[in-house]
Amino acid sequence: MTDVHALSGAYAVDALDDIERAQFERHLTECPACRAEVQSLREGAAVLGELADAAPPASLRAQVLSDIQGVRPLPPLAASVPGLPERSTRRRFPRPMVGLVAAAAAVIALGAGTAIVQPWDDAAPSNPGQVSAVEQILDAPDAEATSDRLDDGATVTVTRSKRMNLAVLETTGLPELPDDQTYELWLIHENQMVRAGLMDDAARSVMLKGDAASASGAGITIEPAGGSSVPSDDVVTVMSFENA
């Protein structure tokens, strides 16, 4: 992409294909000038809406008003986190609640270059006397934890050990997602969200994949099942490490 800024007009009218859109949205995370320009070009495009007026069927009104019954509006944005795409937000609670999760199963993804003692259930290591990988991180001398409490009482805590180059995410009360969605984890490196694995919504704790030591923070988004290479707008939380 020789001149990515030149895509701003096409982006403002949704005239980019998926690849270019992903590239441009990544670019937006580091270009305030383009963010401002897209915003103003969208205002220009919006005037075209005056030319396309058509009254919808009356039944649509009833349908829409009924649709919103079970759905809670998302709270306003906190101060924007640098590095997130323009449309992204600091979402406080996920989509319509399917049901709270009670299971205590843990899913741990292997981190790079570290000896993991117990890749299974952290609550009950199958070999007594052995310490699970999660516990090793939590007990590391340089462990630092950051927490976020979501609007409906769910909590997310990420604990990182620079020395071990690992980070573990622990959650309570995160809602179950429908089958076609998954929680995806991200590590933040230089204002970019880098994929760090998927999280089974039954998991209570999960290791983040990738370089945790040099990350400045971590985040969780909701993505289609199988995950996504760029974060969606559906942000559950983004947290910064204290000693980034």
Added chain:
Amino acid sequence: MGATGPPDLGQLLKLSGRGDRQAFAELYDATASRIFGLAVRVVRDPAQAEEVTQEAFLEIWRTAGRFDPERGSGISWLLTIVHRKAVDRVRSAEASTRRDTTYHQQNQAVDHDSTADAAHASMEARRVRSALGSLTEVQREAIELAYFGGYTHTQVAGMLDLPVGTAKTRIRDGLIRLRDTMGVGA
């Protein structure tokens, strides 16, 4: 309720964001024609346009609290949401016949005169058509194909027989002109 003058969309969005269903119903009444109208222009099929509109209003309800009046107008925010959904719908339908035709073989519904058919003879619509008249023909055609046709800029270049990569510049230049002529996006 009983207010004179056009409703303040920013205010209705703010209230909706707090869960005020009455405000949201007012928002619907104030904007559904423009939102559905845009959906129909892009997806063509009225049944699908209804679905797109329904999805758009659901997202509007969910995210109304995120609308920031400092960053743009309410109507632009609303139309951005429905436009994106309408284009996604068109692209996923993979209407292959559309992709291969040139602009001039196309159904002429996107030409300048036809946009007048669909519109009310409102002051605002007249202002917009006049502003469009200040664009070059290529800029106008490129924007119409992109915005109302849902085509990518690469497809637009092909349809208008432009060198690859130049459609995006025409679109950008045209939008700047439109924005400045209409006095929005300051």
